[in-house]
Amino acid sequence: MHEDKIRQALIELLYRSSYGVVISNIVVSLAAISVLRQAVSTSWLVGWVGALYLLILLRVLASRRFFSRPRNARSTMRWAWLAAAFTWSSGLLWGTVGWVGFLPEEPIVLSFTVIVLSGLVCGTVPSLSAFPPALVGSILVTVLPIAVRCIQTDSEITGPFLFLLASLVAINFYYCRITYRMLRETVSLRLENENLVGHLQEERDRAQAADRAKTRFLAAASHDLRQPIHALSLLVSTLQILGQRGNVSSGDARDLATRAKSAVGNLGGLLNALLDISRLDAGIVTIANETVSIRELFRDLNDTFAAEADQRDLDWRIVDSGLLIDSDPMMLRRILSNLLSNAFRYTKTGSVLLGCRRRGNSVEIQVLDTGPGIPPDQQTMVFEEFMQLQNLARDRTQGLGLGLAIVRRTAELLQHPLRLVSVPGRGSMFSITVPLARRVASPLPAVRPSPTASSAAGIILVENEKEVADAMVGLLTLEGHRIYAGRSADEVLKVHSKALATGGAPVDLIIADYRLEHGATGLDAIRDLCSHLGRHVPAIIVTGDTSPSRLKEVSASRVRILHKPITDEELREAIDAALHGEKSPAQ
Numbered sequence: 287m288h289e290d291k292i293r294q295a296l297i298e299l300l301y302r303s304s305y306g307v308v309i310s311n312i313v314v315s316l317a318a319i320s321v322l323r324q325a326v327s328t329s330w331l332v333g334w335v336g337a338l339y340l341l342i343l344l345r346v347l348a349s350r351r352f353f354s355r356p357r358n359a360r361s362t363m364r365w366a367w368l369a370a371a372f373t374w375s376s377g378l379l380w381g382t383v384g385w386v387g388f389l390p391e392e393p394i395v396l397s398f399t400v401i402v403l404s405g406l407v408c409g410t411v412p413s414l415s416a417f418p419p420a421l422v423g424s425i426l427v428t429v430l431p432i433a434v435r436c437i438q439t440d441s442e443i444t445g446p447f448l449f450l451l452a453s454l455v456a457i458n459f460y461y462c463r464i465t466y467r468m469l470r471e472t473v474s475l476r477l478e479n480e481n482l483v484g485h486l487q488e489e490r491d492r493a494q495a496a497d498r499a500k501t502r503f504l505a506a507a508s509h510d511l512r513q514p515i516h517a518l519s520l521l522v523s524t525l526q527i528l529g530q531r532g533n534v535s536s537g538d539a540r541d542l543a544t545r546a547k548s549a550v551g552n553l554g555g556l557l558n559a560l561l562d563i564s565r566l567d568a569g570i571v572t573i574a575n576e577t578v579s580i581r582e583l584f585r586d587l588n589d590t591f592a593a594e595a596d597q598r599d600l601d602w603r604i605v606d607s608g609l610l611i612d613s614d615p616m617m618l619r620r621i622l623s624n625l626l627s628n629a630f631r632y633t634k635t636g637s638v639l640l641g642c643r644r645r646g647n648s649v650e651i652q653v654l655d656t657g658p659g660i661p662p663d664q665q666t667m668v669f670e671e672f673m674q675l676q677n678l679a680r681d682r683t684q685g686l687g688l689g690l691a692i693v694r695r696t697a698e699l700l701q702h703p704l705r706l707v708s709v710p711g712r713g714s715m716f717s718i719t720v721p722l723a724r725r726v727a728s729p730l731p732a733v734r735p736s737p738t739a740s741s742a743a744g745i746i747l748v749e750n751e752k753e754v755a756d757a758m759v760g761l762l763t764l765e766g767h768r769i770y771a772g773r774s775a776d777e778v779l780k781v782h783s784k785a786l787a788t789g790g791a792p793v794d795l796i797i798a799d800y801r802l803e804h805g806a807t808g809l810d811a812i813r814d815l816c817s818h819l820g821r822h823v824p825a826i827i828v829t830g831d832t833s834p835s836r837l838k839e840v841s842a843s844r845v846r847i848l849h850k851p852i853t854d855e856e857l858r859e860a861i862d863a864a865l866h867g868e869k870s871p872a873q
Contacts, residue, residue: 290359295473296416297366303413321398370420377424384432415465577723580607605641612723625716629655652717659710742766743794748811775811800829824864
């Protein structure tokens with residue numbers, strides 16, 4: 287493709303220079319008429335001038351046609367050979383001047399002929415080097431007649447003239463080669479610069495779009511983060527007022543705790559969704575493709591959404607299939623779960639259908655609903671973060687507006703094409719196309735049940751935020767664990783040393799925040815503590831950092847990671863898995 291562009295640019299240059307050639311032919315022909323009219327017959331001169339001017343007219347018309355019509359690589363070469371034919375014809379006409387004008391007995395005519403032909407030969411280098419066949423042919427047909435005439439003439443100047451003529455041709459061929467290379471390099475550099483400018487403009491537009499999207503994303507995220515925090519603040523204030531008035535009744539306490547837990551759940555859901563996007567952007571999500579049975583996948587999704595269909599009084603249908611597909615089962619199930627969640631959320635009456643269609647060597651899994659539909663001009667927007675066309679009031683019960691953004695990113699990671707077809711007022715169809723598999727299907731991984739309480743363990747806790755540390759110590763102590771807490775590895779070691787002085791102080795697990803004081807990280811603390819203890823100790827990193835670079839660093843360490851905020855169930859599950867030596871899940 288790049289070579290074709292270079293060739294087209296060179297041929298365009300060839301035609302642009304043809305106008306200068308036309309003008310020089312007209313000017314030199316007028317001088318030739320004045321000099322040759324006494325040396326040649328009038329009929330020959332009229333015929334020569336007529337042929338030359340007809341050729342000039344044809345070249346002008348061809349040039350105008352060349353610049354007025356679109357061209358491709360194939361047609362460009364036809365135009366190049368047409369230009370070469372014009373230059374050869376013109377060279378032949380001027381070559382006849384050399385034939386009739388080589389008159390040693392007429393010094394003025396001979397001098398004029400030699401000067402004109404030498405000038406024309408040298409002038410072809412800048413004008414015709416863009417297409418060497420045109421230049422080589424033009425020079426040869428221009429000098430060949432005078433060379434033949436020189437050989438046929440018995441004169442003292444024959445030998446020196448032929449030598450000079452051969453030298454002139456050789457020199458021009460040499461400069462043609464150099465000029466052609468320079469023109470190619472110049473055109474190539476120009477095209478590269480144009481491509482670079484185009485890429486820079488694309489990157490600028492992409493950066494501007496990303497900046498606008500980031501601003502919109504942060505504004506929406508800020509709003510959605512503030513809502514549950516605001517609710518928690520009001521609930522804590524209510525609890526404080528009730529406490530000031532006297533003992534808080536168990537009923538009021540349970541009610542406030544339930545509502546606070548709901549607010550924390552909303553906050554955690556938003557942060558987890560943001561974390562999922564950061565993981566996908568960081569490229570640390572590992573794909574584990576397997577052969578998946580669509581029948582088992584659909585059965586699992588049916589168990590998940592059947593209750594919601596009954597609750598919403600919707601017709602929930604699944605079209606079964608025995609096909610096998612090749613994909614990451616957990617990621618694919620999550621994509622379909624998000625699509626089905628959206629379908630159930632926005633379909634007030636009617637039905638939701640899950641099915642598939644075979645497309646050659648692939649399967650298109652479709653989720654169809656009878657919801658409000660999406661206007662054509664908004665169908666791209668629904669895959670952006672925090673975009674909810676039917677939830678402009680930002681009702682948290684209607685989701686976060688991140689599901690389809692996660693679906694799009696995950697589908698791109700899996701290289702499964704995503705498609706949306708929607709008719710306003712009639713419903714929507716979201717689909718994902720997955721390749722067929724040739725292996726035997728492995729069972730879908732089951733959802734892990736909630737763990738029971740872990741056995742008591744000695745746990746080192748490194749956390750530099752006092753409020754978080756106090757809450758963690760309180761919760762873990764209630765679980766029966768023995769805690770050695772501090773703001774840094776050195777502080778924890780002092781606490782552990784005091785515990786050793788009073789008796790046994792086993793260490794079974796290390797829990798560390800990622801960001802610690804003085805630029806230290808939880809990974810640094812874990813390494814220092816394991817070095818001091820003289821053995822490897824299972825560890826958990828707890829962090830609220832979702833930057834892609836941080837996620838990559840922690841993921842590379844293979845240490846189990848928990849993202850704030852975490853619930854007691856999540857903490858208990860992680861401790862239980864770490865103490866029993868279970869492999870850390872893909873981050």
